[in-house]
Amino acid sequence: MPELPEVETTRRGLAPYLAEATVTGVITRTPRLRWPIPENLNELLNGQPVVSLTRRAKYLLLEFSHGTLILHLGMSGSLRILPAGTAPQTHDHFDLLLDNGCLMRLRDPRRFGAVLWHEGNINTHPLLAKLGPEPLNDDHCGFHAHYLYQATRNRRVAIKQFIMDNAIVVGVGNIYASEALFGAGINPLIKAETLSFAQCEKLADVIRSTLNEAILAGGSTLRDFVNASGNPGYFQQQHWVYGRAGEPCRVCSSPVVQIKQGQRSSFYCSLCQK
DNA sequence: TTTATAACCTGAACGC
DNA sequence: TGCGTTCAGGTTATAA
Numbered sequence: 001m002p003e004l005p006e007v008e009t010t011r012r013g014l015a016p017y018l019a020e021a022t023v024t025g026v027i028t029r030t031p032r033l034r035w036p037i038p039e040n041l042n043e044l045l046n047g048q049p050v051v052s053l054t055r056r057a058k059y060l061l062l063e064f065s066h067g068t069l070i071l072h073l074g075m076s077g078s079l080r081i082l083p084a085g086t087a088p089q090t091h092d093h094f095d096l097l098l099d100n101g102c103l104m105r106l107r108d109p110r111r112f113g114a115v116l117w118h119e120g121n122i123n124t125h126p127l128l129a130k131l132g133p134e135p136l137n138d139d140h141c142g143f144h145a146h147y148l149y150q151a152t153r154n155r156r157v158a159i160k161q162f163i164m165d166n167a168i169v170v171g172v173g174n175i176y177a178s179e180a181l182f183g184a185g186i187n188p189l190i191k192a193e194t195l196s197f198a199q200c201e202k203l204a205d206v207i208r209s210t211l212n213e214a215i216l217a218g219g220s221t222l223r224d225f226v227n228a229s230g231n232p233g234y235f236q237q238q239h240w241v242y243g244r245a246g247e248p249c250r251v252c253s254s255p256v257v258q259i260k261q262g263q264r265s266s267f268y269c270s271l272c273q274k
Numbered sequence: 275t276t277t278a279t280a281a282c283c284t285g286a287a288c289g290c
Numbered sequence: 291t292g293c294g295t296t297c298a299g300g301t302t303a304t305a306a
Binding site: 002003006034058072073074075076110112113114127164166173174175176264265 | 297298299300301302
């Protein structure tokens with residue numbers, strides 16, 4: 001389920017249960033996810049208090065005084081807070097036991113997710129070192145029109161694949177890439193370098209607002225992280241084009257087109273997006 | 275350096 | 291009912 005809004009919604013749902021909690025154990029049922037889960041996690045974490053839970057791109061970072069537990073949900077992962085002793089089900093690969101009567105459980109049918117350990121500056125980890133700016137950070141050196149305009153120069157790849165490149169900007173997944181390009185009125189097939197400054201301005205703006213709105217929608221279901229039903233706000237959202245092939249565009253009624261770009265589906269309106 | 279493709283893995287939906 | 295095919299929200303590794 002996770003695009004960036006879902007990961008951020010997960011973080012906000014988990015944070016109250018992890019803050020001021022101390023780890024009392026680690027259970028690894030399936031050691032092989034995207035990469036092997038470190039074998040010595042129990043020794044590393046047992047008795048350690050959680051310092052903070054933050055997010056970088058789609059990585060959740062559970063910080064301890066001596067290192068960071070890196071969590072990634074892949075394509076199908078979810079994290080939930082459950083009462084201690086809750087029986088695991090299929091695909092429940094990893095538990096973090098806490099001293100407050102709860103456990104944090106990772107379920108991931110496709111096993112594209114990750115549980116990793118890193119000591120030292122987290123930004124030097126190979127998976128995080130080359131990430132581009134956060135789209136939602138409000139700082140001047142982050143993701144803004146000037147940055148996007150410069151980054152697109154001499155890049156001939158299609159703009160949709162370009163904005164999904166984590167080295168350019170993090171957190172834009174397949175759904176929100178299509179949605180943001182619709183919002184900006186930009187055809188997903190055009191080469192990145194052909195965007196005008198005004199188009200970059202619009203696109204950067206729409207990426208931010210699209211993700212923000214999705215986080216707000218996801219936030220309404222935070223309680224789902226406490227019980228076992230888990231039903232992120234994601235499914236409740238109305239998409240402009242994603243998943244609507246052949247249906248009428250919500251603006252001009254012309255049928256939404258579905259194509260393949262880099263082996264991923266893209267959806268767009270050929271009239272609204274030039 | 276940039277771009278394109280294959281790979282990791284399981285399950286749901288669909289057509290025959 | 292059963293089998294084969296296709297598709298799915300991510301990301302890295304490898305090849306061209």
